[in-house]
Amino acid sequence: MRNIWQNVRTLYGIPRASALFVYMLQSVEYRAWPYLVWFWQTQQFGAVMHRRTLELTRAARFLRAGLFVGMLLQLAGGITLLYLGWHNLVTGGIWFGLALIMSYPLVWAHVVAVVSVVGQIAVIGPREARHIVLAERIFASHPGRRIAIAGSYGKTSMKELLVTVLGEGKKVAATPANQNVLSSHARFANSLVGDEDIVVVEFGEGKPGDVKRFTDVVHPTDAVITGIAAAHLDRYKTIVAAASDIFSVATDMPADHVYVNTEAEEAAAFMREGYQGYDRRGALGWRAQNISVDITGTRFELTKGTQTLRLASQLLGLHQVGPLAFAAALGLSMGLTEMQVVTGIGQTKPFEHRMQPYQLAGAWIIDDTYNGNLEGIRAGTELLASLEAKRKLYVTPGLVEQGDQTAAIHQTVGDLIAKSNPDVVVLMQNSATEHIQTGLTAAGYKGKVMVQTDPLDFYQHLDHFVAAGDVMLMQNDWTDNYR
């Protein structure tokens, strides 16, 4: 009852409702379908905006003002009709008026979705198309090596790794954080000076054909494929479909310029003659040995013939050894000195929310909340298992966008968690919870499972859950629109 009343207040309050609809659209990057799904699944509209506030971009302002005026007009029209109908000036005015008054939030919640679709097709689309044509010319004529980074996971990490390590001896430019689609590639091309030795471009695939389109614009000379896993399955449907799109980056280049992370089996299946693999055993003819991992970082030796480099990175986990070895080996092959490579690797560190350790109330928290795929879970649980701690805690809401694989994948998640054997598992109440629990039970997990109903409350009171000597791994963090 209270819920209904609060929803009425939120939806029928015109200023609040217009801000809310734009907020929801903005959160899903103005994609109409996810927005509508979210809208119809929301039970408490008042609680939607509690995580962050509306970012007032130009588009957001425009939409919000439009919604405000539109709803106001409909309301006014409804009242007028009601008035006219009441005085018998318009037949059925009362009913039409009432209908208009009752329906304005619902009507405009949908109108705004249509407007955003039309806006993208009519305004943003053509403008971007022009930019992309221009970008294609810039990339094609650029004298430096253009390294494309594609894969279901680990792209941003690989990009940062290359920038940090290669940057020790070369001039490197790379796409900015999380900007990995065509429109941002176009903007990036515009910012290039032309004297860069190396240009690193991240390919953020989302639907079939994406990587192909990126490749046609960027014309990469080298390609790094960081891994294949179940991601964006709602569009790709199968891992095979996703993988073949990702591997399409390698079509127009010599095979030995294609570097593939062979750590996971999924990618190994797509290896072709001449592709160069890298994993925790080594890369480009270099062997990684004497690996040690703790909460402060990862150390190993890289050997080839009589040459040995002692490398230490602040990145966490065995799964980092492959990418680190690859970045070091690539640097050496491009003419960096050993010293430069050692320094470069030494400067690699986790960035925010990606296997990033920090201390809280005497405990170590490993923040991996930006991670969103099974491989990341595999790496994380493996790390957790290898670390020394008085007590281990594992936190996850599960993974999103797993399509019809949801149940199977989350059972695997449960299985992986159970294998790392934490003392406490904290899950967030959502559609994945039961599958993870099934996986945990099937794997014979005996520890404690806590199910949190209010994730925000949990994250805000993390310090209540940990104590000195604890290690807590937090993987993935669902945004509001996934429940």
Added chain:
Amino acid sequence: MQVIVQDLLTSYSRVGKGKQVLILHGWGDSSASWKAVAKKLAGQHEVILVDLPGFGETQMPSIAWDLTDYANFIQAFLRKIGAKPYAIVGHSNGGAIAIRGVGQGILQAEKLVLLASAGVRGTSSQKGLYLISKVGKVMASPLPKRMQARLRRGLYHKAGLDLLVAEHMQETFKRIVRDDVRADAAYISAPTLLVYGEHDEETPVALGRQLHDAIEGSVFQEIPAVGHFLYRDAEKQVVQLAKEFLSA
């Protein structure tokens, strides 16, 4: 530390070594805000800080007191802790208590430091304030209790009345603001230093001058650009003046 004086649980502290100096704080204040000054004087003196009844951690008297009651209390307190201060430092109302006590021979001190001391009454503005408090009470009486309190607070605030800071001591306050010490001041023979702040509105410089005239041989100092709480706002200067005066 605590001690029972006149059946009141009394909180006090002693710091430093040397000739004893007793500090008497003002209305609505407490010894806690004097800790910084006390620490600075403690190099040469044993400083005795006491919370006056109704303030700080000392219990409130069960009936309304006037300045003489406070002076008698201080006398009993000093006897109880076996202290015989060489000097008394009084701020605002504490100054008025010191003047009453020393002037009437209730308290003994070889030197007196009066900081923004109160005790000169009957100026037109003070009568006005008293009137306001009466009028306020009558005006508010038909209203509900909570609104009464709010209204009175508003009125007092407008009038700048000190009652605000210690509402629980209303009756005592009314007695004290009618208790003039100029007659007692005339009996003071101990060397006395009077210090006032230029912008003091509670106890203006002019009021200090009147006390200066009343106490024979007293020294008058004005500190520019500070108000009533000069021991806080001009701590350095006040400590300096007091130190020099006490060691002279």
Added chain:
Amino acid sequence: MKTVAVIFGGRSAEHDVSIVTALSSIIKPLELTKQYRVIAVYITKDGRWFTGEKLKDIHLYQSSKLEEYLAQTKSTGVVFDHGLKLLVPTRVGRKEVAIDIVFPAMHGTYGEDGALMGLLDMAGVAYVGCGVAASAIAMDKVLAKQLAVANGIPVSMFLSFQKADITDDTVGVVTQITAKLKYPIFVKPAHLGSSIGITRVQNDTELTNALEVAAYYDNLIIVEEAVQNLIEVTLPIMGLANNPQPALLEKPLTAAEDFFDFDTKYLQGGKKGGGKKGGTTGSQGYSQIPAKLPKDIYAQAGHVGLAVYTAFGCSGTARVDMLIDSKAGKVYFNEMNPLPGSLYAHNWAQAGVSKVALVEKLIEYALVRYAERQKLATTFDTNFLKQF
């Protein structure tokens, strides 16, 4: 889902501290477990009981809002009916809410001293923390020391007097004391928590005054010799009486003064100041955890702490305060605190027990103890009445 009532506030000088304990260290962590329905039961300074969600918000107590809230809210009743039930006011009347577990969060009188535990035992409900006897003895400094002595646990030399002894013949009492004890001496009211009414004295005048002050607060006064070369330490302990688990030995770093008073003990606790090296903020201000002490002394203090816990028959949690003569290397029992402020969660966290884990364990102990008590036969069928 089990219902836990957290009872706090109360007719005690430590009323406010109790609110902080309940809200920060008990209610929030309990709610975060998602295992319990948590009811805040607030006892006003004049002894009325209130329940309500709003009572879980610290802001209510930091302003004048509390008075308004209490004025608008009906108080809560208590019934004993196969356990404890609260009569919670609703719009139309009162509804009964059965309580499965009580988590007392009271400090000082009428709460920590066994009074509340007595009520809970009468009701026959499971509750967290020490029972009636342990609580009552702990809150009586004289009984506590006598119990320690009877168990061979070292305490500093002490004497005790009734208030009447002091008012009738102060001089006689002073003579008695000075004949047996050497200055400096501590004078304390026997039943008060914190440091209220406690004075450290150096001579007869101070002693006389201090006796008067202590007698102002209490009918029983304890006088004890100060420990020389003093290091004060405290040890939080939890668990059932037969298996107590210590946290870390903690050394308060506040008070360069003679000893810490109420001010430093509680009021400054919340303020942030220039932290000293190796110190952490707890409910007692800055402290060193674990206390840097020679190994043997550290171990000795651990033994004394656990011995006290067992001697008192504590279960749940408690904090044992000890005094160390650092030159003689001797540890003395000083006081036992059956419900440490904020549960000493800061110390437990350093010892590896999170706030959430702490309350979970305490609830677990409460249930175990309750189950054990249920097994004991307390009534017997006799034909006594028939014979009559």
